[in-house]
Amino acid sequence: MVTLAEVAQHAGVSASTVSYVLSGKRSISANTRQRVERSIRELGYHPNAGARALASSRSNIIALMVPLRTDMYVPVMMEIAIAVATAARTHGYDVLLLTGEEGPDAVRRVAGSGLADGMILMDVELDDERLPLLRATDQPSVLIGLPADTTGLTCVDLDFRATGALCVEHLAKQGHQDIAVIGEAPAVYERHTGFAERTLDGLRSRSRELGVRLLHRPCDGGYDAMAVTLARILDERPGTTGIIVQNESAVEPLLALLRQQGRAVPEDVSVVAICPDQVATQASVRLTSVAIPAQEMGRHAVEHLVAKFEGRGSDEVVLIAPELTVRGSTGPAPTRP
Amino acid sequence: MVTLAEVAQHAGVSASTVSYVLSGKRSISANTRQRVERSIRELGYHPNAGARALASSRSNIIALMVPLRTDMYVPVMMEIAIAVATAARTHGYDVLLLTGEEGPDAVRRVAGSGLADGMILMDVELDDERLPLLRATDQPSVLIGLPADTTGLTCVDLDFRATGALCVEHLAKQGHQDIAVIGEAPAVYERHTGFAERTLDGLRSRSRELGVRLLHRPCDGGYDAMAVTLARILDERPGTTGIIVQNESAVEPLLALLRQQGRAVPEDVSVVAICPDQVATQASVRLTSVAIPAQEMGRHAVEHLVAKFEGRGSDEVVLIAPELTVRGSTGPAPTRP
DNA sequence: AATAGGTATCGAAGCGCTTCGACAACCTAT
């Protein structure tokens, strides 16, 4: 392993000079800089991460806590994780992957050991058990998702309330009076996951304002669960003409079932999905949808965290405005025979 | 931040004694050990990761390189990543998430900086550009996936060759003579991804042995691509009665299309999928499938890597035997009218 | 001509831990 000292010797300067070339924290003459850089290249020098962390008390690592669960939005989670990792690299940080397995203790461990300079938490619940710990340490952090109480926290999320409202609006504008919402798995609501409840909130209040009828039913993914859920919905509200789906793994089963029952999309039923664009465009019907901006969320989270590291941070809630893309699955409500 | 020295003082022992209590590398009297452990608890001490890494030249971190691409198997990748992270924790390691973004340089950077003690590479191509670098460093590593040349490498993978063979066998045994294979996206084959080619290999050689006709077509995910691919297949081989799918995002579109064309599964067409169990059980038809054992692969990879750290490692290729689970999507070939 | 202010570099201290050799203190077998 090549060390700083070896580079210094090779370049004929002192170790501190090499360090300053690397960090740019003091001015170095062009001549010296070039000599040092050349030595670094020739020797194939890489600074030792541990030594660096010890001396500077900064690890240049961001911890990312992803949920262990696999009952929802897996591809989105993955996309966010990759976006975080990629964005972090552009700021000179690496990402440490923490699973839910360890629970809240992971927060303590990471903060205590100086393993990471800060952390990003995904899949935050409304009353998340990690939050008290987070507030207790002075560990800089950013949440992806919105807890009930955001005081003293920085959060990034899609504005799910607005998303719900937007979906209802779009359908109402086309004359749909009876709208059904196919939601996430029941477990997601039982956990009081922020985004699910907020979406529901937006859906309900906007439909109240617009005077349309709304029926919400949670639904596990998969064909069978969807079949049961859809049957119940149509039983309870036979006049349903608009459906909003917020569950990736229910999308395709829903479309298959509607097709099978001879209900045409969008002639008989309009469908709006809340899902990644990839799902919306690859479905058997091009779905009108509100996208989950995974990339953007990951990027924002990293940028806010890095800002905090540099002292320019502020506690703030960043809600990304939803965008509804009209594709082929929505149209005017059929006129009642 | 509490330090070792503070713990030592609090417990009335020397720093080295505390260190030995922590590492267990020298015997410590029960009395002393308890006093030290008590002090650790009372002070809320966490060893500093950087200092530890510097002094011991072990970081207790495993680097995991995931592909950046999102054109295939995203949920599987995520599942493997989580399995790796979880398994790593049980051995006292954390996981650093590296994306493909940085390319092969990441290998150099991680190896050079001592950031990680070893690395796990996912999504290995047959002739992967990271491999020469990996062989050049003495960085312990494990691949998930199989390159063309495995000398000096440790690899873990599902035996995709056997998987292909198994699928053909199952269909042939039921009397299917004309089998179509719906493969991964063309890009996957162009990249020479090991698993895709190996599967194909197994499919081809077994079908040759069994004397059944096999038609392989790559296919991008999504409904439209699937529609085109299926039409071509049925055009070219109208007598096709067995279909093998190796592309998660083609599964549901395929089933929808078959349904739409009035081809019953499994009465008219038998379908075997190569996909995670979750997909197979949640599809609109319970799919006979060969599962991708993501958990097992992640766990194996970590265990082999840890074994290498401890000097018990060996270069070896671990192929996990495929298991075909019969569900409702396969049956005897229809007798030709 | 003397001084102030920059700029470029060095030396040394120290970050918090691991680990090696030393050494008491005790036990056991002669």
Add this chain to the structure above:
DNA sequence: ATAGGTTGTCGAAGCGCTTCGATACCTATT
């Protein structure tokens, strides 16, 4: 009673880096 072995503990030396004065030189100002 003594040599030889254990066992438990300590002190000190570093691991490779950052960073804080200090210093030496150079240019601009009075």
